[in-house]
Amino acid sequence: MRSLVDGYLSHIMDECHSDRSGHVADYIPELAAVDPEGYGLSLCVHDGHTYSHGDSATAFTIQSVSKPLTYAMILKKHGAAAVDAKIGVEPSGEAFNEISVDDRRRPKNPMINAGAIFAASMLLPPTRDVDAAAVDAAFREVLEFYSGCAGRHLVMDEEVYASEAATGSRNRAIAYMLDSFGALETSPDAALDLYYRQCSIRVTTDDLAGIGATIANGGMNPRTGRTVFSNETAQRLLSVMTTCGMYDGAGDWVTSVGLPAKSGVGGGILAVLPGQLGIGVYSPRLDEHGNSVRGVEVCRHLSTDLGLHMFNVTRESRVTIRSVYDLADTPVSAEWGEQERSYLRTCRDKIRVYELQGDLTFAGAESVQRRLEADIDAYTVVIVEISRIGVIDAVARTMVLSIKRLLDDSGRRAALVDPDGVVRASVDRHRDDAAVPDLGAPPELRGFEPSLPHVHSTMDDAVIDAETFLLKHYYDE
């Protein structure tokens, strides 16, 4: 069965592909020389499954996407109170490399360079004469921590690091300004050195999506099962990424995309849907804020087309498959007579029921589709029972109906048990909604949604319960 999600993602990538505006970062030769056409997208869901598209294996430097990770490290090392005394959490409304502090002379937040350089200093010994060995040791911890978040061993790009260190007058100005306030406990040069190294770590969009999913999961990497930081830290990261992650465009970002995110001048963007998934996008042409142009556009599409805005998250959206059983083992009704039971035992069809619950959004529908696909040899008839689903959003509805259609096409019979008509209600809710997005369904499903007549004819197959389905399809034959 073809993955609907892959269809959506490649459609979204195609939509944004033609945008060649913006410029690659050129403050160092290594960044100026990257292929401006590089373009990758990865999405890592709550159980670690990753959808990878385009140049998802191309490595680029993490740059400022490193900032939330180092912030997580100092929170873990010093505790939130000690960190708050040194670095604020207010959006700055300024450029990422602004030379500024708040009225307590703290960097305004950890997502701008001033805050990030300060954060790096807090990983070093609190002494003015830090030697190279101490910076090496701190960097080993950084690499280990970032690798834990990504779920694989990461390395640093030596050339980018050497260039960053050779050209960073602006960052040096920031570090020395902080030092002039007497705020740094370590030497400004050591803090800068560590900061340049962390910015030069090489990642792919698969890595960013994995890091995003780790934050989404409250600090546990879903690929490795390892807990790298606490739930409280994850909550902090999500908060500062929401208010400060996209620099001076934060308000517009939250309104239109609604995903906590962090960008870097290497062209990467990491975005998180709390509790559900992580996204990594790569495209090195940047806008005037230093954010990837296509990356921002892709995130905008993911949010609107797939309903991923964080304030769209509904109840229990992760607890989706409530139970799964084969009818031959578990007749649906205790009242069934021996005749029906023996029919079921001898029936050549393998009938399997999936009961769903909660509110169904993209993430839930994604898990259901993957489960049905994985189990495809275990049934010839599948009954998806959604009577415990409270609300189904437009994307999940399309996905459920499309899954049914794909199953029909692969020779399975599929029925939807929808006694309260939540699918119908969802159609009605969106009937007058001109903004129902073109969901980027795979070509064979285009026009299937949101074309309403089609939905209606599909809904004729929706039945009141599993028993009615059986009666209609078996006993009446």
Ligand SMILES: NC(=O)CC[C@H](N)C(=O)O
């Ligand atoms: N926004 C960024 O990615 C900035 C990172 C870059 N290395 C700098 O410090 O200037």
